[in-house]
Every structure is written in structure tokens, then in C-alpha cells.
Amino acid sequence: MMMRKIQLPFTQTQKVRYERANERLQSLSSTVNSDASVIVTDTIPVNHEDAFLKGHGTSEVDGELLATVCGVVERVDKLVYVRTLRARYKPEIGDIVVGRVIEVAQKRWRVELNFTQDGVLMLSSMNMPDGSQRRRTSVDELNMRNIFVEHDVVCAEVRSIQHDGSLQLHARSQKYGKLEKGQLLKVDPYLVKRSKHHFHYIESLGIDLIIGCNGFIWVGEHVEVRDPVMMIDDQKDDEMFSSSSSTKEQSHTPLKTRQNICRIGNAIRVLSNLGFTVTVEVITETVNLSNSKNVDIHEMLGSEFHVLVAENEAERRREKRKK
Numbered sequence: 618m619m620m621r622k623i624q625l626p627f628t629q630t631q632k633v634r635y636e637r638a639n640e641r642l643q644s645l646s647s648t649v650n651s652d653a654s655v656i657v658t659d660t661i662p663v664n665h666e667d668a669f670l671k672g673h674g675t676s677e678v679d680g681e682l683l684a685t686v687c688g689v690v691e692r693v694d695k696l697v698y699v700r701t702l703r704a705r706y707k708p709e710i711g712d713i714v715v716g717r718v719i720e721v722a723q724k725r726w727r728v729e730l731n732f733t734q735d736g737v738l739m740l741s742s743m744n745m746p747d748g749s750q751r752r753r754t755s756v757d758e759l760n761m762r763n764i765f766v767e768h769d770v771v772c773a774e775v776r777s778i779q780h781d782g783s784l785q786l787h788a789r790s791q792k793y794g795k796l797e798k799g800q801l802l803k804v805d806p807y808l809v810k811r812s813k814h815h816f817h818y819i820e821s822l823g824i825d826l827i828i829g830c831n832g833f834i835w836v837g838e839h840v841e842v843r844d845p846v847m848m849i850d851d852q853k854d855d856e857m858f859s860s861s862s863s864t865k866e867q868s869h870t871p872l873k874t875r876q877n878i879c880r881i882g883n884a885i886r887v888l889s890n891l892g893f894t895v896t897v898e899v900i901t902e903t904v905n906l907s908n909s910k911n912v913d914i915h916e917m918l919g920s921e922f923h924v925l926v927a928e929n930e931a932e933r934r935r936e937k938r939k940k
Contacts, residue, residue, distance in 0.1 A: 623890050625920040638927040645934050655684040655699060663697060672698025689807065706732045706806040706831040708784055712775040713815040715801065715829035718765045724758055726765050728773070728786065731806065731831045736784040738765075738773055743788035770796040770835065772827055791842045792816060796827070798870050799837020800882045804889040806832035810896070817897040822877040822904070826897060834895065836881045838874050876914060880904055883917040887926050902933065 627635060655661060661682045663669050671677060674686040675698060684690075688699040708714075708730075716728035716736060728736040740753050740761060765771060772793050773786040788794055809828055817826040818839060827835040884903035888895050906912075906929055912922050 623923065625923060627920050627924075631920050631924050635924050635927055638924070638931045641931040642927075642934065645931070645938060654687075654689055654702075656687045657684060659684045661690055661697060661699075668695060670696045672696045674699030674701065700807060702805070702807055706730065708732060708775050708778060708831070709811070710775055710777060712811070712830040713772070713827070714775060714786070714831045715770065715772050715796070715827055715833035715835050716831070717801070718767055718769045718771060721761055721766060724753075724761075726761070726771075728771060730784065731803065731833055732784065734781075734783045736773070736775075736786045738771070738786040738788060742776065742786065743773075743794070744791065765795060770799075770801050772796055772829070772835065796835050796837055799825070799835055800878055802834045802836065802882055802885050802889075804832050804834060804885065804895055806830070808832070808889060808892070808895045809834075810894060812896075819881070819897070819901060822881070823874055824877050824881055826881065826900070828895060828897070834885055836878050836885070838870055838878070879914050880907060880917070883907075883914060887917060887923055891923065891927055891930075893926075893930060899930070902929070 661675060661684055663682050665680070669682075671682065672691075674684060674688060676683050676685050682697065684699050686699050686701050688701040691698055691700050714730055714736070716730040718726050719729045719735065720727040724740045726738045728738055730736045740758060743764075745751070745757070771788070773788045774790075774793065775784055776787040777785045779785065809830055809832055811830055815828050815830065817828070818824075819826060823839050825835070825837050825839050829835070881900060881904055884900050884907065885895060888899060888903060893899060903926055906925060907914075907917055907922065910922075910925060912925075916922060
């Protein structure tokens, strides 16, 4: 895999180290090549003895499979195709997405999802704040702004894709809904690979991480997913306390937690700048690298740390290949 060309004030030594790490990554990709970056006319290695299917971005010329677009080689069973770089998000049903509310409309919220069209979250497609399962009423519609307002960050799942390309979302689980006390980051969607798990809890740092398939990533203070029955009981108990003390407690986030959020956020920014796939394992390793090298949070966006991350990633892939 070839790293992006980034505009940073490298010293001559840093530039040499960065280019050397880039060469190592390219050599590893050329031998493993399951996720190698290619440009137009590059040859894609395939086993001609086994049958394979030509997918998007490929063409067979003189017995060789060539790339017709710039991107990353993907293989699904016998299908070989090239996923274009910097492409906009291409949704699939079941995708976990993070977005920002841009409009409160009649019985629905419109959500910006880094897609050509906005997502639609219907009032009937989400759990009520108290966790109760019931039909929505006109009172619920009037109180929609008590749930989400413009600029709120929310997490949901793609329920369906309409004929006009618009997305219908749903949030019928306690793990979905409004996200608070954290940072929303944006990376190119091709840097996020679909997996079974997009919700992560980094226990050592006390941080929740939601890697949206649409390229929006949420880094925030850990929140326990609560049972709806417990929520109703707690709501009754909360009436015994004053609203002022409750508001003060909810708004407080410890300094260490805020620092961890910023450190993870900067780790994601560095990985995005370098063009590395964003996974919880790589993010955690980048954070650990910054701690082991005593790199301050604000220094993580500097040239030296970018070089360190590139070198560390090249070494990690080399060790992984040995196994």
C-alpha cells in the first residue's frame, strides 16, 4: 500500500525516513497484494489456474488483469475488483452510520451522512427516550425537539435504500441515538472497512469509539447501554433530585477523559492523513505509540509523529506477514 503525499514541513532526515517507510509498505503490498493500492494500467496479480471474475475497475489485456481506475484491490471469493479512492460513501442495508441532524421536519429528522443525499430518521423508527415501546402520538411529534435538534450528532443503522437513492434510517436499539461528550471526526469512507463490530469500548482509556461506515467517526466518553426497564425505574428515582444538580453532573467530563478523547482523535487524523485503514487496533496502537514516545497531544499532528506512525505501521505489517 502506498501512503498519501502529505504537505508537512519535513526536515531532510524526516523526508528520507518517510520515503523509506513508504517503500517498505509498497514492497509488502506487492507481495501480499490483498489490499494493494493500484493506479491505471497496473497489473493485478491473480492465479490464472483458478477461475476468477473480473469486477469493476479491471480489464483483461493479453492474459493479464489490469486496473482501469486508481484504488485498492479487493477480493470477494473469486471476484476481483478495484475500490476507487476518495469515492463518496456507498451505503448498504445494515450499515452503522454516524451523522449530524440538519433539519427537524414532520415526524422525521434529516441527517447529513457524507452521502449524495441526506438520511431520513422517522419518529416511528426509533426508541423513545424512556425506552418504552408504544405507538407515536401527536404529543410525541410536538416534543421531537426534546429528542434531537439541529447539529446533534446521532448514530443509527441503514434500514433501506429508496429508489431515488435516499436512505431510511432506524435507531431501535439503546446503542443508537444521540451522541454527547465527544468529538466527531471525518475520514474518507474507503479508509473504513465494513466489519461485524463498529462499536468499540477502549477500556484502558474509558472511551467509546464508533467507526461509521460512512466515514464519520465518534470518539466520546464511555456510556453504559442501559436496559429500558431500568431506565424507567431510574427516571422515577431521579424526580427526587433537583434539576440543577442533575444538569451539573451530566455536563461534567473529567479532564483525563477529555485528554484521552483528544489523543484518540489526533491518532485518527494522523492515520487519515497517511491514508491508512482506520481500525480500532491501529488506532489503539497509534495512541500507545504516542504515549511510549512521550508525545504531547498537540505534537501528534506534527511531522515527526507522522513519520513515527508510518515506520511503526511498516514494522507492524512486516511482523504480521511473518506470522
